Amino acid sequence: QQQVKQSPQSLIVQKGGISIINCAYENTAFDYFPWYQQFPGKGPALLIAIRPDVSEKKEGRFTISFNKSAKQFSLHIMDSQPGDSATYFCAASPRFGAGTRLTVKP
Amino acid sequence: GAVVSQHPSRVICKSGTSVKIECRSLDFQATTMFWYRQFPKQSLMLMATSNEGSKATYEQGVEKDKFLINHASLTLSTLTVTSAHPEDSSFYICSAGRAAVHEQFFGPGTRLTVL
Numbered sequence: 001q002q003q004v005k006q007s008p009q010s011l012i013v014q015k016g017g018i019s020i021i022n023c024a025y026e027n028t029a030f031d032y033f034p035w036y037q038q039f040p041g042k043g044p045a046l047l048i049a050i051r052p053d054v055s056e057k058k059e060g061r062f063t064i065s066f067n068k069s070a071k072q073f074s075l076h077i078m079d080s081q082p083g084d085s086a087t088y089f090c091a092a093s094p095r096f097g098a099g100t101r102l103t104v105k106p
Numbered sequence: 107g108a109v110v111s112q113h114p115s116r117v118i119c120k121s122g123t124s125v126k127i128e129c130r131s132l133d134f135q136a137t138t139m140f141w142y143r144q145f146p147k148q149s150l151m152l153m154a155t156s157n158e159g160s161k162a163t164y165e166q167g168v169e170k171d172k173f174l175i176n177h178a179s180l181t182l183s184t185l186t187v188t189s190a191h192p193e194d195s196s197f198y199i200c201s202a203g204r205a206a207v208h209e210q211f212f213g214p215g216t217r218l219t220v221l
Contacts (some may be wrong), residue, residue, distance in 0.1 A: 025168070032208035043112075043199050043212040044150065089149060094140050094207055096150045 003027055006097025007091050013104050021100045023090035024069065027043040030092035035064065035075045036085045038099075047088075048075070080104045109133055110202050112213035119190055120221055127185045127216045129200030135180035136202030139174075140210060144197040156183055190220040 005024045013019045014030055025033075036044035050057045050064045050073065057064045063076040077084055082104045091096040110131040119125050129139060138157050142150040154170075156162035156177035164170045174186040183202075186192055197217055201210040 034210070041215075041217075043215045045212070049209070077151070091209060094152055094155065096152070098149045
């Protein structure tokens with residue numbers, strides 16, 4: 001079922017730094033690419049999403065960059081905060097990447 | 107808007123019993139519902155996709171006779187884990203979507219523990 005590859009598996013960033021998580025997909029039929037944030041014991045919550053006809057989307061501190069020809073997309077979290085510490089999943093909807101455990105140190 | 111609820115949030119049962127989990131879209135009509143299973147510190151694994159009024163489409167390796175999915179209305183889907191065993195213990199999460207929009211809205215999850 002691994003049609004979406006996500007890296008890194010874990011990431012430690014200092015407060016105020018930029019967190020970058022990458023994903024690659026295989027199936028060109030995918031047409032909706034969301035990023036989710038999940039806290040322990042909770043369901044995933046949509047952070048930001050992009051469609052393949054757009055190369056970049058920014059919402060607040062979160063930016064998705066999308067490279068259709070390379071079948072890759074990434075999440076950038078600017079000015080990372082300790083409250084951002086969570087597990088992040090990319091998806092080529094409805095399939096999920098493996099997840100990235102982000103820790104933001106104060 | 108786009109709220110999805112799941113019930114129960116937590117269930118403990120004995121091995122061999124069946125457990126039903128409900129997933130409801132509270133403020134929109136969901137043409138498609140998805141069921142996922144998540145083991146500790148792992149990703150969400152898609153189990154099946156169901157469209158209202160039709161049979162669910164199961165992912166490879168998911169036993170359809172063990173995980174019964176019913177999507178009887180545009181606001182309700184149920185997952186029944188039949189003859190549950192300890193290895194079925196997991197976090198089960200549903201999501202609801204509208205086909206034309208492709209967005210998925212996730213429920214809070216159900217923690218199943220089989221003793």
